[in-house]
Amino acid sequence: MIQVIASPSNALADEPVSIRATGLPPSQTVTIKATLKDEKENVFQSKAFYKANEAGEVDLERASALGGDYVGVHPMGLFWSLKPRKVFQRLLKRDVMNSPFVITLDLYDSVCLQDSVTIKPKASQIVQRWFAGPGVQRKQIREGRVRGALFLPPGEGPFPGIIDLFGIIGGLVEFRASLLASHGFAVLALAYFAYDDLPDKLLEIDLEYFEEAANFLLAHPKIQQPGIGVISTSKGAEIGLAMACYLKQVVATVCINGSSAILDFPLRYRDLVVTAIPRAQERIQVHASGAVRFRSFIDDPWNKLNPHSILPVEKAQGWILFIVGENDESLDSKACAQRAMDQLHSHGRSSGRMLAYPGAGHLIEPPYAPCCFASWNSGLPNPVLWGGDPMAHAAAQEHSWREIQKFFRQHLPQSRSKL
């Protein structure tokens, strides 16, 4: 009997799944297809072609895909190579507590390049991918100016606290915070514009808002004192780095593909105003797909005209982990992180570390998330080019996620109670 077996079929989205096909004719070339429908009914699909062995089996942990969305031995390839049917859409889980992403794995005993209504799969298996583990609690936060969602692990705590910041996508993005909470951290997914009664547009970075959030987190009975961490991506990472520089409450900061100078909008903190480096319109580039490449859009922030926009990383009292994708097409992330590292060294600080991933793009997310090469971004008529070679990007996501958790366990005050 032809079967496709995935185990575990019900797991956290950042956990691997073992997929096997059995009962096939020996040496048959087969197709395994994965299909997912997101919360807006957008369809994402991937497929790979494998040759069954003499026993009529395909074990994705050992077998090499011959073609399709990836080539070679990639046990989780069907997950990270998922592509939207409508190009330039990004896969992003919004409701993290009440429903998983549901992926249908279909096994065909022939090579199926095109979708067909008439050819039916010989076997199917449903896999559920959750963004919050058992016992994780979500609390909507509306305290003072602070807007977001706090995710708490099961148990008494106290737990190491982290603020999670995303970028120009705006609104409230929760899926990474809920996953981190599933690994024992108390995480506040913090919105800063285009959410609730926050400003619609980002016009300046008001660091006092982020300080309020940090103080709120530290005041919470289930959060371990005396310092918190920050995990931040893109524009969020620019803010995260500013928090590391100016707020003593922040003791460990992860900056993923962010600028180390203030761009576009000024940063304000009490009396201090850090001016932004303006964009050079003429340096924008358009990729063959029509997506806009922002990587060259800023002049070198370190040229003599912009010294005041560079963040004073030497003032940061805590630890900083820079994670960069070398194929980031929206920002020269590696150059930005390298400059910050050089700044730290030149001030005799050894509190910084950089993990640079060749082939990885801008949107480095938890493992097995599809590599989003380009997508629509709010307010812009053209899609934005993020970059990334899917296989290298997938490896970077797996490696960096482990490193991020290790970093926080090492540098955040740990709870005394066992998790």
Added chain:
Amino acid sequence: MAKVTATPVSTLVDEPVHIRVTGLKPFQVVCLQASLRDEKGNLFASKAYYRASEVGEVDLEQDPSLGGDYMGVHPMGLFWSLKPEKLLSRLAKKDVTIPYEVHIELREPHFPIKGVVVSPPMDSLTLERWYVAPDVTRIQVKEGRLRGALFLPPGEGPFPGVVDLFGSTGGLVEFRASLLASHGFAAFALAYWAYDDLPSHLEKIDLEYFEEGVKFLLRHPKVLGPGVGVVSVCKGAEVGLSMAINLKQIKATVLINGPNFVTSDPHVYHDQVDQPVPCNIEFVTTNALGLAEFYRAFEETANKDSKYCFPIEKAQGHFLFVVGEDDKNLNSKVHAHQATAQLIQSGKKNWTLLSYPGAGHLIEPPYAPLCSASRIPYVIPSISWGGDVILHAAAQEHSWKEIQKFLKKHLLPDMSSQL
């Protein structure tokens, strides 16, 4: 006052235009935009940013574009970097008797944001781009089984005759034949499926049909004998190669990114039947944007064993191979090298190979926009053709000149032999 000029205002589509801007402030940065609507009303657009000289002028023949759809000194960049508003559309002229109208606008640099009003252009002009020179005659051909269009240069002639063949799109594609006629060739755009009462699906390549086409061309009073040439791309080049081997009237064959073996439908000539080479669809890969790359499909068969390949050494005429090294649809470089290796082995020197790094599958006359991916009928997913926009443009310019030189060399009588 700021002004943009372009000369000549009305040209053949394969001729360059000199674009200049005057009346700017010294070192002012401006944006030049080009746009056209195709016959279905689809918009194609491009833009580039230039910095004026100290006398407030921009000359596209000397000045580099700083950003936009291309960078560097590219006088015709606005034309070959045109991109469709509707993704995956290809620009392909159907009615060659009517020109394209290309609008050029001079604007302040701006980044288009939804809802932000854009100020009117500083200046603008409209160019005409023709696919036929004045007084080229177009004759609809419906003789015997033949269906197509014959283009004759002005004058008495006689002119060297060329059969022009396109590929997997089917129908009647006239734009290259009309341009060849504008450069002195009697060019016969020959349809072979999905046109008029020809078969709607290609089931076989009947070489007697193409032989009829060659004989028809040679019978015409304005066509110079005793032989003709063939210009062919993709599947057309598969047919072109088969013609060159079997039909003695073929003196010069241009093969652009074609296979040197039978791909999907058998070739039939009298009693001889050449069956298609097996292909492995499981080797088809999907790139980061979800576009299908077919070039690995014959890796295990035609690429490995020349028993599958056409006996090109039997052909009596000359060959010009034009190869885009970044072709993602066919492994053109490998196929061309295999074919020329066969010729070398047989001691033949009747060929030239032009191999262009960075050029994709759809190598067309100069200044045609790069189409790196599009939909074709009956095939899902959409197909990647490959090509780097700047290198592809250079390949188109160079190869078009070489194609015309090659055809003239082998189709016009050798004057030196008449001393």
